Amino acid sequence: MSIRRRLMTRTLRAGFMLLLGAGCLAGCSMQESVELHVLSYNIHHGEGLDGVIDLPRIAELIRESDADLVALQEVDRGVARSHGVDQPAELARLTGMHAVFDKNIDYQGGEYGNAVLSKFPIEDWENHWLPKSLPNEQRGMLEVHVRAGDTPIVFLATHFDYHPEEEERLMSVSAVRDLVDELGDLPVVLAGDLNATPTSKPLDELATFLRSADTLSDDARPSFPADMPDKRIDYVMFTDRGKIRCTGCEVLLEPIASDHRPVLATLHIKQPVRAE
Numbered sequence: 001m002s003i004r005r006r007l008m009t010r011t012l013r014a015g016f017m018l019l020l021g022a023g024c025l026a027g028c029s030m031q032e033s034v035e036l037h038v039l040s041y042n043i044h045h046g047e048g049l050d051g052v053i054d055l056p057r058i059a060e061l062i063r064e065s066d067a068d069l070v071a072l073q074e075v076d077r078g079v080a081r082s083h084g085v086d087q088p089a090e091l092a093r094l095t096g097m098h099a100v101f102d103k104n105i106d107y108q109g110g111e112y113g114n115a116v117l118s119k120f121p122i123e124d125w126e127n128h129w130l131p132k133s134l135p136n137e138q139r140g141m142l143e144v145h146v147r148a149g150d151t152p153i154v155f156l157a158t159h160f161d162y163h164p165e166e167e168e169r170l171m172s173v174s175a176v177r178d179l180v181d182e183l184g185d186l187p188v189v190l191a192g193d194l195n196a197t198p199t200s201k202p203l204d205e206l207a208t209f210l211r212s213a214d215t216l217s218d219d220a221r222p223s224f225p226a227d228m229p230d231k232r233i234d235y236v237m238f239t240d241r242g243k244i245r246c247t248g249c250e251v252l253l254e255p256i257a258s259d260h261r262p263v264l265a266t267l268h269i270k271q272p273v274r275a276e
Helices: 003-027 055-065 087-095 167-182 201-206
Strands: 033-042 069-077 098-107 110-118 124-129 140-148 151-159 188-193 234-238 244-251 263-270
Touching: 033 055, 033 151, 033 188, 033 234, 055 087, 069 087, 069 098, 069 151, 069 188, 087 098, 087 110, 098 124, 098 140, 110 124, 110 140, 110 151, 140 167, 151 167, 151 263, 167 201, 188 263, 234 244, 234 263
Parallel strands: 033 069, 151 188
Antiparallel strands: 033 263, 069 110, 098 110, 124 140, 140 151, 188 234, 244 263
16 A cells, blocks of 8 residues: 555554544543453574474464454465465464464565564555675564454554664664554554563663553563573563553463464453443
């Protein structure tokens, strides 16, 4: 979708929300909420630590987590190493969810990037390439618009650079900030492999405009490597504007299916509820 068309779509959406807000002055309140389960999982192109590419076990974990929105990193589509499978389409089929994928690089005859699975219909989406300053693969961030109940949600799924130098990750944080600012008052949830620990500069910068779900939980366990995790680099974060609250965050005990463990957060999204 072109930038011009997306801006027009957002303008129309903003107008609709203003009308909705006006209607709420007469008979609505912001008291009830929808529970939202958000999963972030670097699936290592479906290859587990046992060397087996097994999408059904990835899909089983997603189904058992009861996730509503899933951010997947290191996803292949038509790549030789993963037998040419369209992994986003296959995971959508196995989970019964809607899927969005876009490449960040071409790889082995196919495409490699991030994907989102959603129980909600996807209203709009775009892939943003993140700033690049190092001789490494291009990184990206999917912007996906869904509606949880009556509330529009923007879901950002991303994978930051892994180099020890933090410059590129800090540039990525700036790109996320710019997009969040552009989105205005829309509730935003970000999930992904940020390749940064909780005490790092990129996380400190993100914390100035996003809240990390694991800061609200006693279960902020490491997520990498999957077999003997000693680093927390996978996160679910959200804008803290009174529209989203977190009631739990956990690292799921899956030591084999990928080289990362998945992170699952439980969020509550405030809804406009018509008064009786």
